[in-house]
Amino acid sequence: MKPLDIYTLVFMNAFICIGMSVIMFSVHRTFKSEVQGVGHWAWAQLMTLLALPILATQGILSEYVAIPGFNGAMLWGQGMTLIGTQLFYGQKPSWRLFLFIWGLTIAGLMWWLVVNPDFSMRVAIYSLTTFVMYCALIRLVWRHGEKHFSSYFFMVLLLVHAGLNLLRGSVALTLDETSVNLAKGSNLATTYLATSTILVQLLSVVFLVMASRRLKAVLEQRAVEDPLTGVLNRRGCGAYYERLQLHARQADFPLALLAIDLDHFKCVNDLHGHAVGDQVLVFVVGKIRQLLRECDQIARFGGEEFVVVLPGTTVAEARLVAARIQASLKNAQTDLPLCTLSVGIASNASADDDFDHLLQRADAALYRAKNNGRDSIETDHATQSGSETPVGQ
Numbered sequence: 001m002k003p004l005d006i007y008t009l010v011f012m013n014a015f016i017c018i019g020m021s022v023i024m025f026s027v028h029r030t031f032k033s034e035v036q037g038v039g040h041w042a043w044a045q046l047m048t049l050l051a052l053p054i055l056a057t058q059g060i061l062s063e064y065v066a067i068p069g070f071n072g073a074m075l076w077g078q079g080m081t082l083i084g085t086q087l088f089y090g091q092k093p094s095w096r097l098f099l100f101i102w103g104l105t106i107a108g109l110m111w112w113l114v115v116n117p118d119f120s121m122r123v124a125i126y127s128l129t130t131f132v133m134y135c136a137l138i139r140l141v142w143r144h145g146e147k148h149f150s151s152y153f154f155m156v157l158l159l160v161h162a163g164l165n166l167l168r169g170s171v172a173l174t175l176d177e178t179s180v181n182l183a184k185g186s187n188l189a190t191t192y193l194a195t196s197t198i199l200v201q202l203l204s205v206v207f208l209v210m211a212s213r214r215l216k217a218v219l220e221q222r223a224v225e226d227p228l229t230g231v232l233n234r235r236g237c238g239a240y241y242e243r244l245q246l247h248a249r250q251a252d253f254p255l256a257l258l259a260i261d262l263d264h265f266k267c268v269n270d271l272h273g274h275a276v277g278d279q280v281l282v283f284v285v286g287k288i289r290q291l292l293r294e295c296d297q298i299a300r301f302g303g304e305e306f307v308v309v310l311p312g313t314t315v316a317e318a319r320l321v322a323a324r325i326q327a328s329l330k331n332a333q334t335d336l337p338l339c340t341l342s343v344g345i346a347s348n349a350s351a352d353d354d355f356d357h358l359l360q361r362a363d364a365a366l367y368r369a370k371n372n373g374r375d376s377i378e379t380d381h382a383t384q385s386g387s388e389t390p391v392g393q
């Protein structure tokens with residue numbers, strides 16, 4: 001069987017990498033703020049690809065252009081991998097350090113190319129810089145990577161990359177230059193080139209797996225979150241209640257639910273504009289949050305209606321919370337045009353009641369609060385006549 005020619009392998013991988021970069025660039029454009037670093041990873045792939053034609057022009061272009069061009073592009077690609085990974089993990093990118101190392105390495109390469117030509121020293125300086133960059137990446141993934149196959153695989157690829165470069169750098173310093181010269185096609189040089197090419201492609205697969213996992217988390221979060229106020233939406237609140245039911249602890253029941261609706265909010269929009277209306281909604285959520293415990297949840301059910309879930313809270317206690325919320329809005333120091341709010345309360349003595357039923361009861365109480373002239377608190381009839389102590393306003 002005829003062995004696969006190394007240049008065919010490099011060429012095929014280059015095309016696959018271009019495809020991967022295009023996917024990464026489109027992920028970057030669509031989810032720029034949610035998934036950071038993917039654009040840098042895409043650039044890393046492109047820089048590595050750019051280096052290949054520069055390498056191929058050796059003999060055509062002057063070596064004073066081709067050699068620093070090839071090494072500079074490769075090192076830049078590795079730097080982009082490092083910066084992209086730092087951004088992905090929410091770390092501060094070390095641009096200055098990278099530029100310093102990049103500049104120093106290129107200066108060293110030029111020294112051993114122009115002033116004191118020495119091929120082995122050039123290979124050694126490039127390989128050892130690359131080794132250091134991969135070590136920094138391994139440390140980064142080790143510290144911040146999630147405990148998932150993609151992180152472990154990422155680390156294995158980086159370890160192989162680092163090991164290969166350490167080996168090549170050491171051989172360059174100890175053996176003759178032919179064994180590390182990629183243009184001479186020695187066994188070691190061919191193995192290095194083939195392995196590096198495959199590793200670069202596998203790295204792009206890892207980047208895409210990591211980015212898609214992050215995207216999945218972002219989309220899941222978006223599905224349960226209200227974009228304006230950042231609190232749970234109806235779906236998220238239902239899921240939270242189901243979790244409470246699933247892990248029902250004695251301490252979570254009785255559980256009280258407040259259905260809160262701003263009074264005449266339409267006037268705020270009509271008089272001050274929709275943007276101010278939005279600010280009022282965000283302000284109200286902030287105020288309510290300040291009065292809640294860590295275990296409580298607030299959700300926005302659309303428009304100017306909110307729901308607060310208070311685990312382990314009796315109706316009497318829930319009324320106190322509702323009254324405190326009303327008072328804090330009335331006494332709030334702000335230039336925003338605030339309005340009063342009406343509250344309906346319902347309570348569950350056990351985890352058996354489903355969320356929709358509890359919500360219906362709280363809504364019915366809210367409806368009565370609105371009919372009673374607004375700015376008031378009403379308790380659900382079933383709660384009053386059940387095990388809970390009725391509480392007068």
Ligand SMILES: Nc1nc2c(ncn2[C@@H]2O[C@H](COP(=O)(O)OP(=O)(O)OP(=O)(O)O)[C@@H](O)[C@H]2O)c(=O)[nH]1
Nearest residue numbers: 261262263264265266267269274277278302303304
């Ligand atoms: N600014 C802003 N307004 C919203 C949003 N969602 C719904 N609204 C407005 O909220 C108002 C709700 O009006 P209504 O249902 O009549 O309620 P209301 O004026 O508060 O009257 P009552 O509830 O009966 O006291 C409408 O003007 C909606 O346009 C939003 O996200 N931002």
